[in-house]
Structures are given as C-alpha cells and as structure tokens.
Amino acid sequence: MIITVTMNPAIDKTVEVDHFCPGKLNRIGYPVTDAGGKGINVSKALKKLGETSIATGFLGKAGSDIILDVLSAEQIQTDFISCEGITRTNFKLMELDGTLTELNEPGMTVAREKVEELLEKIEQYATKDVWFVLSGSIPEGVDVDIYARIITKVHQKGAKVFVDADGRALIEAIKAVPDMIKPNEAELAEYFGIRRELSQEEILQLTKRLSDIGIETVVVSQGSRGAVFADAGEEKLVYQNALAVEVHSTVGAGDAMAAALVYAKEKKLPMQKMVQLAMAVSAGAVVTAGTNPPDRETIEAILQKFYG
Ligand SMILES: Nc1ncnc2c1ncn2[C@@H]1O[C@H](COP(=O)(O)OP(=O)(O)OP(=O)(O)O)[C@@H](O)[C@H]1O
Ligand SMILES: [Mg+2]
Incomplete structure (x- = not known):
C-alpha cells in the first residue's frame, strides 16, 4: 500500500488571459479548479498507473471540500486531518503565448495537537510493505524535522519512506535515512x-x-x-x-x-x-x-x- 502525505495542499486555480498586463485591469475566463500539493499529485499519477493510494496530510476547514470533491471524483481515497483555517489557493495565470505566472499563498498555520494527530494516524498505517510518500513544503506551525520524525517512527514498524523535499526539510529528512529520495x-x-x-x-x-x-x-x-x-x-x-x-x-x-x-x-x-x-x-x-x-x-x- 502507498500513503501520500501532503502537509501543505492547495486549491490550484488556473485562469487564462490573452496577455497579462501588470498594473491594469485583466479580465479572465472561468478558472479551472483542481486539487494540488505534491503528495496529492503523486496520488493522482499513481491512479493513472492503476495503483490505489491513500492521500493524507492537513487540510484547512475552509476550502477542504474543493480538494476532497476533486479527489473523490478521481476515486482517490483520502484521510486528512482537518485544521482550523483556510486551505490555500495557488493561482496560475496562463497567457496565450504560454507564459505562466504563479501566485502561491503561504497556507495556514497548523496547531501542535494536529501535528501529533497526523503522526498517530501515520503510525497506524505503518506496517511492513507500506510505502509513505513525504512530498512538498512544510506549513507554519510544523517543525522542519517532521519528515525525520515520521521516518524514524514508521521504520520501527517496518514501513518504507520516499522523500521529495528541498532545503532544510530535505537536510533533516536525510539525517533519518529515508529509503528513497x-x-x-x-x-x-x-x-x-x-x-x-x-x-x-x-x-x-x-x-x-x-x-x-x-x-x-x-x-x-x-x-x-x-x-x-x-x-x-x-x-x-x-x-x-x-x-x-x-x-x-x-x-x-x-x-x-x-x-x-x-x-x-x-x-x-x-x-x-x-x-x-x-x-x-x-x-x-x-x-x-x-x-x-x-x-x-x-x-x-x-x-x-x-x-x-
Ligand atoms: N524536456 C524534457 N524532456 C523529456 N523528459 C523530461 C523533460 N523535462 C523533464 N523530464 C523528465 O522528468 C524528470 C523530472 O524532471 P525534473 O528534474 O525537472 O523534476 P523536478 O525538478 O523535480 O520537477 P518538479 O518541478 O515537478 O518538482 C526528468 O528526470 C526527465 O526524466
Ligand atoms: Mg521536484
């Protein structure tokens, strides 16, 4: 079984404009809304490969329905921790000539008890033959060594971990020796x-x-x-x-x-x-x-x- 963990999911809103004019009024078409965040993207790609996975992580109460609806429509099983706050939105502005401008919100601050809740959930899933995918950025409120803590915890249960991260999160994760990066x-x-x-x-x-x-x-x-x-x-x-x-x-x-x-x-x-x-x-x-x-x-x- 594969469990993807997305700590900082996003509602991806893609809008098209012929030509984006900064500092001017830009009229846009109807936005296309999708569920984003690196772990969620991995779950979607796995689905196309014919492989089921469970997507977990944190979702802000406001906006979580958008992410959950998209994933449910794609028949991807979810088990997120619901947090106070708003699930962030990332805007992608596509111009006719292919230029892409991205505006990414920072995301909510996760409360300490929610972090412990996620760790417990992850531990419950951890058995031999389970692969965890820890992918993407770490939100405010969560310590940067969270990936390392997860690796150590699930290794004790015989589960394996794949990490796709950058910066400090990657440095800390590598200290706990994941199985794949x-x-x-x-x-x-x-x-x-x-x-x-x-x-x-x-x-x-x-x-x-x-x-x-x-x-x-x-x-x-x-x-x-x-x-x-x-x-x-x-x-x-x-x-x-x-x-x-x-x-x-x-x-x-x-x-x-x-x-x-x-x-x-x-x-x-x-x-x-x-x-x-x-x-x-x-x-x-x-x-x-x-x-x-x-x-x-x-x-x-x-x-x-x-x-x-
Ligand atoms: N222009 C390309 N043509 C063919 N294959 C490509 C091209 N760009 C990327 N790939 C394939 O995708 C793989 C991953 O790309 P890349 O190294 O850009 O990942 P990344 O930087 O982690 O991307 P992301 O921004 O999605 O995290 C490459 O190793 C290659 O196999
Ligand atoms: Mg990458």
Missing part, C-alpha cells in the same frame, strides 16, 4: 551547500555520496538532461538521457517521476524496470498538457517506443 540538480547542490551549477561528474559523485549514507535508492533528476539512479542492489550508477518526446508542459514531471519510482518499489520491480518506468512516466507528464499526470495509454506508448 529524488532531488533535482538544484536540490542536490543546495543539500551539499554548493551555489553553482554542478558538472555531470559532480552529480554522479554526489549521488554516490547520498547512496553511501545508506539511502537504498537515490535518483537525481536533471530535467531535459535525464536522471541518475543509484540503487543499493546494484554496483554501478545508471545514467539515462531524457526521452526525446514533444514537450507540452514540464509542470508535474518531478511528481510523475516520484509516483513511478514509488510504484516500482512497492511492486518490487527490478532496477531496470524502475528506471524505464520513471523515465517513461516523467516523459509522459511532459507530453501531457497542463498539470495533469499522463494516462496509461500515453505511458504504454512511450515505453513501447523507447524500450520495446
């Missing part, structure tokens, strides 16, 4: 305190260093340059070029890749299959317009085309 190049550099672009050689070396900490699977995603995979069961690192697909929207490629990785792990697929699926699902997200994850047919077609 997928930083992108920038997150990798930031983790090691490097403030410039990394060479390919450095990316390979730093991937190895993370793997040597004891993290079973380390994947460093490099956008259109592909990805590096390190798996404890394999001696060598695997580098894959990005699949040459038609690019429509790279939004959500990382979350789609995360879903493929945890899917492969939960199904105990061999490394080669995991690599292929991760590359195909993330390429599928790039082919698919907007923030939507790729559907099964798109993924199958890409797998067939590139891996036969």
Whole structure:
C-alpha cells in the first residue's frame, strides 16, 4: 500500500488571459479548479498507473471540500486531518503565448495537537510493505524535522519512506535515512551547500555520496538532461538521457517521476524496470498538457517506443 502525505495542499486555480498586463485591469475566463500539493499529485499519477493510494496530510476547514470533491471524483481515497483555517489557493495565470505566472499563498498555520494527530494516524498505517510518500513544503506551525520524525517512527514498524523535499526539510529528512529520495540538480547542490551549477561528474559523485549514507535508492533528476539512479542492489550508477518526446508542459514531471519510482518499489520491480518506468512516466507528464499526470495509454506508448 502507498500513503501520500501532503502537509501543505492547495486549491490550484488556473485562469487564462490573452496577455497579462501588470498594473491594469485583466479580465479572465472561468478558472479551472483542481486539487494540488505534491503528495496529492503523486496520488493522482499513481491512479493513472492503476495503483490505489491513500492521500493524507492537513487540510484547512475552509476550502477542504474543493480538494476532497476533486479527489473523490478521481476515486482517490483520502484521510486528512482537518485544521482550523483556510486551505490555500495557488493561482496560475496562463497567457496565450504560454507564459505562466504563479501566485502561491503561504497556507495556514497548523496547531501542535494536529501535528501529533497526523503522526498517530501515520503510525497506524505503518506496517511492513507500506510505502509513505513525504512530498512538498512544510506549513507554519510544523517543525522542519517532521519528515525525520515520521521516518524514524514508521521504520520501527517496518514501513518504507520516499522523500521529495528541498532545503532544510530535505537536510533533516536525510539525517533519518529515508529509503528513497529524488532531488533535482538544484536540490542536490543546495543539500551539499554548493551555489553553482554542478558538472555531470559532480552529480554522479554526489549521488554516490547520498547512496553511501545508506539511502537504498537515490535518483537525481536533471530535467531535459535525464536522471541518475543509484540503487543499493546494484554496483554501478545508471545514467539515462531524457526521452526525446514533444514537450507540452514540464509542470508535474518531478511528481510523475516520484509516483513511478514509488510504484516500482512497492511492486518490487527490478532496477531496470524502475528506471524505464520513471523515465517513461516523467516523459509522459511532459507530453501531457497542463498539470495533469499522463494516462496509461500515453505511458504504454512511450515505453513501447523507447524500450520495446
Ligand atoms: N524536456 C524534457 N524532456 C523529456 N523528459 C523530461 C523533460 N523535462 C523533464 N523530464 C523528465 O522528468 C524528470 C523530472 O524532471 P525534473 O528534474 O525537472 O523534476 P523536478 O525538478 O523535480 O520537477 P518538479 O518541478 O515537478 O518538482 C526528468 O528526470 C526527465 O526524466
Ligand atoms: Mg521536484
């Protein structure tokens, strides 16, 4: 079973304008409303892969119905902790020429007792063969070492953890040695305190260093340059070029890749299959317009085309 944890979900509102004029009145079309937040995106991508998951985390009482309705319509099971406050809204402004302007609210402050409630809930789900996905930013009121606390707690029950985070949250999480991580190049550099672009050689070396900490699977995603995979069961690192697909929207490629990785792990697929699926699902997200994850047919077609 896979449980995705989203601590800071958002109502995503996408509006279209021909041309956005700052400082002027902009008339917009009807907004398209969707449920967002990185763990929720992983649950959606898993659903397209035919895999069920339970989405948990925090939801502000005001606006929670919007998120829950979307997820229920997509037949994704939910088990969120309801908090005082408003579920944040993230606005995406799409212009005709493809320019995307994003306005993200900070989100509510979570009360201490709600954090403990979530930890208890997570612990109840934690059994052997369960994979937790801890993905995205940590809201106000929640300590930055929350991912580390979850990792330590669920490891005691034999469950596994995948972390997709950045900054301090990632630094703290790595101290507790999760089972799988997928930083992108920038997150990798930031983790090691490097403030410039990394060479390919450095990316390979730093991937190895993370793997040597004891993290079973380390994947460093490099956008259109592909990805590096390190798996404890394999001696060598695997580098894959990005699949040459038609690019429509790279939004959500990382979350789609995360879903493929945890899917492969939960199904105990061999490394080669995991690599292929991760590359195909993330390429599928790039082919698919907007923030939507790729559907099964798109993924199958890409797998067939590139891996036969
Ligand atoms: N232009 C592209 N063409 C083909 N594949 C791509 C392209 N961009 C991204 N991908 C695929 O998606 C994967 C993840 O992309 P990326 O490294 O940008 O993730 P990310 O930075 O975590 O994204 P996110 O912003 O969603 O968190 C890449 O490793 C690659 O397989
Ligand atoms: Mg990412």
